[in-house]
Amino acid sequence: MYQAVKGTQDILPADRAYWRYVTEQMHAVSALFGLQQIDTPIFEETSLFVRGVGEGTDIVDKEMYSFQDKGGDDLTLRPEFTAGVMRAFIEHGMHVLPRPVKLYSIGPIFRHEAPQAGRYRQFHQFNVEMLGEMDPAVDLDVMSVAWMLLTRLGYRGLNFQLNSTGCRKCRPGYRAALVDYFKAYEDRLGDVDRRRLAINPLRLLDSKEPAVQPLLDAAPHSADHLCDECATHLAGLRGYLAALGMPYTINFRLVRGLDYYTKTVFEVWAEGIGSQSAVCGGGRYDGLVEELGGPPTPGIGFAMGIERVIASLKQQGITPPALAEPRVQVSPLGEAARLPAIRLVNDLRAAEIGALLAFGGRSLKSQLKSADKAGVAYTVILGDTELANGVAVVRDMASSQQETVAADGIVDWLRARVIRNT
């Protein structure tokens, strides 16, 4: 039997209310911030991601779905949004737009990882980018999008993890300080951590090795090695966060897996959804647009994992509003009533009243049973007797009261009640 490819999943109707709820809130909150929606292709030239995300990152080195198409082009299913959005920003000359340029996207992302709860090979992200402005108030604006969205979805006790990883000027110094510090303890490091020390020492801060933990406490903090510009930027952002009362924890061990981040990095964690607790992560990437061939343009953004958000909503017992369902069923009795019933259902839908036809010519008992299961408010019963008299019987399913209504007035009769009910 066929089954969904490893790490992919079907989003079934039973989950649709969550998806609708979450994505509607994403659009609504984006509108409040003046974010405009942009949809870029699901695949791009492979080299765009290699340059954008960075060689040596896990994403580029081992997680990309890359392939050659029939024309021999090297393409990759997007493993993140930012590189593609930056490509579009540059390609369409969006740097001439009033700044900051505020963009958001919603769609699938692909990474070849070992699947686990909350971690999939195809998953969905809500992505926000603000381009062209250095002001730390933009950092605040971006973080506020995540904050307001999660708050509106029902999260309580939110807390940002915040750090600054410096910039091109000050990061090399910090990196050197880290290497110096850990070199002294190299014999205590495991293979993995020793490799990190050589390749990407910042990642050592993220180590879970028990033997390394005591070392981490005394390791140099990035915050102590920031240049004046980066330090001022971070101080400015912290002032704004405090002013808005948005709680955050300075987490000097917070590093992100993409090379392009500068200065501000942040994450939001949700508890109780397994080990994949980062529900949202992002940061500033002031050199990226230039790196990809555009004009020097600072930027900051974040991505939020929709599957993880939904998992944590469920875990917290937050239920989304129900989706709209048909409020009326039309039940014909006997062959003669079928055509009038089909016409009535059609008229009801044309009048914006959701309506179901009872199929199959079953007994009235069986038809009422199905109406009950469908959860409709009214069932219109149309049999020989009613046809002969030019009427229909309308049954209120909640009260079991029935009323005889003139056939040509049924749509109006129902419109008056169903709208009140919904």
Add this chain to the structure above:
RNA sequence: GUGGCCAUAGCUCAAUAGGCAGAGCAUCUGGUUGUGGCCCAGAAGGUUGCGGGUUCAAGCCCCACUGGCCACCCCA
């Protein structure tokens, strides 16, 4: 990619120590003329994830594969 645990009806789970594969929920039908929910009866639903092996006999033991979960790793 590495290691551990797991896989029985659509769902949640049973099946004594290898010995005829079951229940609840869900689905469909019926409980007397054209009236739902509760209740009762019945039906349908399975190559026990896939493929091998051991055995008189395998859901149960062994091997490989696939998938899920957990940890590592990484991140959303």
